[in-house]
Amino acid sequence: MSRIKRVMLAQPASAGGNFEYIAIPRQGLLFLSGALAQWEGPYLYEREIWFEDRCGLIDPNKDLEGVDILMVSSLINETPRAYTLASLAKMYHPDIITIGGGPQMSPLPGEAIECGMFDVIVNREGEDIIGLLCDVLLEFPQGEREKYLTKIPGITFLQDGHMVATRRTGLVQPDFVPLPDFRSIRDLTPQHPLxxxxxxxxxxxxxxxxxxxxxxxxxxxxxxxxxxxxxxxxxxxxxxxxxxxxxxxxxxxxxxxxxxxxxxxxxxxxxxxxxxxxxxxxxxxxxxxxxxxxxxxxxxxxxxxxxxxxxxxxxxxxxxxxxxxxxxxxxxxxxxxxxxxxxxxxxxxxxxxxxxxxxxxxxxxxxxxxxxxxxxxxxxxxxxxxxxxxxxxxxxxxxxxLKPLNERGELLQPGEMRPYHLYTGRQFVHEDPRWSMQESRELFLRYSAxxxxxxxxxxxxxxxxxxxxxxxxxxxxxxx
Structure with missing residues (x-):
């Protein structure tokens, strides 16, 4: 078995249509990639960071061929795309390992595992554990790896049909990874610079x-x-x-x-x-x-x-x-x-x-x-x-x-998922006696103008x- 493993780190396309998402790449994946680069373990991790807002959408079938681990981090309005990408990755490549994280999945790990079919969710920051986590997920098959996962702090995973969340004590040093891994960004060239x-x-x-x-x-x-x-x-x-x-x-x-x-x-x-x-x-x-x-x-x-x-x-x-x-x-x-x-x-x-x-x-x-x-x-x-x-x-x-609304602007019913694609700050996604969802959109446009x-x-x-x-x-x- 090859010691070299391919890791794709993906930031899904945003629903906001905001130039800032393209101009200013978020650094979470850059630091995780840097952490894998400096990790000393049984595997060597080849990394590629794919910002969909910058590089276009990932084709889960073709672009993940030969990828051993897919890591996905998302903001709230990117969540539908994150779940779709991760679940399709599993469908096309059943053996691929998927890890989720970021400010959306971290506090809602159960939803992420259920909807995105993730193997593990990292809670809050993860530079100090990501190398060991990847090693364990690669080294041991499902059903055997769980006893090792319980020893890794700050993660959530399924064991015997139940969610297991491991406890983290202390905080990650902010420069645990001294330099973010810009050079692993896909298609970062003099012809396509940041x-x-x-x-x-x-x-x-x-x-x-x-x-x-x-x-x-x-x-x-x-x-x-x-x-x-x-x-x-x-x-x-x-x-x-x-x-x-x-x-x-x-x-x-x-x-x-x-x-x-x-x-x-x-x-x-x-x-x-x-x-x-x-x-x-x-x-x-x-x-x-x-x-x-x-x-x-x-x-x-x-x-x-x-x-x-x-x-x-x-x-x-x-x-x-x-x-x-x-x-x-x-x-x-x-x-x-x-x-x-x-x-x-x-x-x-x-x-x-x-x-x-x-x-x-x-x-x-x-x-x-x-x-x-x-x-x-x-x-x-x-x-x-x-x-x-x-x-x-x-x-x-x-x-x-705040009481959440569905995409029709009605109160969210039990079993309905929040319409995350509307969580762009451009309309109310919660009940408010002053403005309906549509009225809030119109208010946003009048103010923005x-x-x-x-x-x-x-x-x-x-x-x-x-x-x-x-x-x-x-x-x-x-x-x-």
């Missing part, structure tokens, strides 16, 4: 917003080592130099810092001071980068930190404005005051940052009038905006507190990249 690099420096969040899934999937607020941070910046420079990240005519390339909260809140003094010192150390390492991060607007009250961000070439900030209503913010445990948010946005705009205001509509105290007024307010304070209707997500309090969508920017980036590739092709053709 629109930008992605950098993780922190896992988790200091906040406890009730609607947020991040704090459930990534516990705590864990910062990687300083040395690892610089290594990851160097990795992005190398990828750009090799043509695997698109570089603009001015020699710069985009880097999205994927931390849920890169610059921590001012009250988290220790974390804030650490971030300030690290940003100063970035000087000389980020000269060719145009960096984008997510931060609270209160960084506008910290000119020292804001200046350090700009010196490190952080030029765009995604800010969780969420709502212009203090009552709404209190209801979802978002610790900020709209009046201060207004002042902070003015300050950050004057400082030269390009601001992207993230908003949520359909919160408890919203009315149509207040929502439209917020659109006028937020477009006057930020260059770009995003919007989502309040959407219940697994592991958050809203998942059980008043915004300067960040999607327009990503669309422009893709058009520029396409034009650039065509020019290169023409130049090479002339040389030949």
């Amino acid at each position: 629109a930008g690099g992605v950098l993780e420096t922190v896992r988790g969040c200091t906040e406890k917003c009730t609607y947020c899934q991040v704090i459930q999937q990534f516990l705590g607020y864990r910062i990687i080592n300083r040395e690892t941070e610089l290594l990851r910046l160097k990795q992005l420079e190398d990828l750009a130099a090799d043509g695997l990240i698109h570089v603009s005519r001015n020699g710069k390339f985009n880097v999205f810092i994927s931390d849920d909260l890169h610059a921590p809140p001012l009250r988290a003094v220790k974390f804030r001071n650490e971030r300030f010192e690290r940003l100063k150390s970035w000087k000389g390492h980020t000269d060719n980068m145009y960096m984008i991060c997510q931060a609270r607007v209160e960084v506008g009250q910290d000119p020292e930190l804001a200046n350090a961000m700009q010196e490190a070439n952080i030029k765009m900030i995604y800010a969780g404005v969420e709502s212009s209503s203090a009552e709404n913010l209190k209801a979802v445990n978002k610790r900020q005051d709209p009046t201060q948010v207004h002042r902070d946005l003015v300050t950050l705009n004057h400082a030269g940052f390009t601001m992207v205001a993230m908003t949520i509509i359909g919160l408890p105290y919203d009315t149509e009038e207040s929502i439209m007024a917020m659109a006028d307010w937020v477009t006057g304070l930020s260059r770009y905006q995003t919007v989502n209707l309040l959407t219940p997500l697994p592991a958050t309090s809203n998942w059980h507190a 008043k915004l300067h969508s960040i999607d327009d920017l990503y669309g422009r980036i893709f058009r520029i990249m396409r034009s650039y590739r065509l020019r290169l092709h023409d130049q090479r053709a002339e040389v030949v």
Whole structure:
């Protein structure tokens, strides 16, 4: 039996139609692939990472031929595709091993195993166990492997018709895998580069917003080592130099810092001071980068930190404005005051940052009038905006507190599966006395029409990249 095993790591196509999903690849699979690369066990794992939004849909029959292990991670609106892909993989290739995970399947492992026919679901993070898990699944047949699986922490699987969930203690070190495995991304070539690099420096969040899934999937607020941070910046420079990240005519390339909260809140003094010192150390390492991060607007009250961000070439900030209503913010445990948010946005705009205001509509105290007024307010304070209707997500309090609807907009009946393909933030998927599902869609469109969508920017980036590739092709053709 060959020691070399093929692993396909798949991110299913999203139902959202959002350019960000293509421009900014999520890193979970990159770290899992890196973990398999550094694992020392009886097998050598050849890896391919397939982002369907980037590379097109996987044909489970043809594309999984010869694949030993299929790993699938999905967000909520990608779940139907994830279940279909995994179950078809089993149908066409009965011996293939399937492993699921991510923020959707992790809190709902029973559903994932039943609907997707997965062998194992990894709960929360899994870099530290994925090598051993793959070894066990390959080494032992079903019926024999279960006694070994019970010794692997943080997984769920079926044993004798019953779900078994093993307990995990402690957290994964955020740089357990020092460098994400970008080079295993399918079709990553100078002819098809990434629109930008992605950098993780922190896992988790200091906040406890009730609607947020991040704090459930990534516990705590864990910062990687300083040395690892610089290594990851160097990795992005190398990828750009090799043509695997698109570089603009001015020699710069985009880097999205994927931390849920890169610059921590001012009250988290220790974390804030650490971030300030690290940003100063970035000087000389980020000269060719145009960096984008997510931060609270209160960084506008910290000119020292804001200046350090700009010196490190952080030029765009995604800010969780969420709502212009203090009552709404209190209801979802978002610790900020709209009046201060207004002042902070003015300050950050004057400082030269390009601001992207993230908003949520359909919160408890919203009315149509207040929502439209917020659109006028937020477009006057930020260059770009995003919007989502309040959407219940697994592991958050809203998942059980809000009554789910089916795809017809009626209350979900026992035995019906939630219409995950509609969980895009573009319509209500729960019962609300103010708006039906269809009315919420119309409200979303009216609100969105008043915004300067960040999607327009990503669309422009893709058009520029396409034009650039065509020019290169023409130049090479002339040389030949």
